[in-house]
Amino acid sequence: MSNLKKVLLITGASSDIGCGIIEKVIEQYDIILAHYCHSNIKLKELQNKFGKEKIKLLYADFSDTFSIKEMLEIIDQEQ
DSSP: OOOOOOEEEETTTTSHHHHHHHHHHGGGOSEEEEEESSOOHHHHHHHHHHOTTTEEEEEOOTTOHHHHHHHHHHHHHTO
């Protein structure tokens, strides 16, 4: 049996659609990596509801290469 966690990355997770997806699939994953750029208010509400270990927030500005690299390093650490 594998010890790998079932992880889902959602880009644009702070949008209404992203938050809706999180609520719909949360029970199917060990961890949801929720990307945001400008506002994480809705995502913090979901974290409060489901737990910080279940939903991890990822900041990245996709127009900034350094920001993307930082996000990828965090994602790599989740496996």
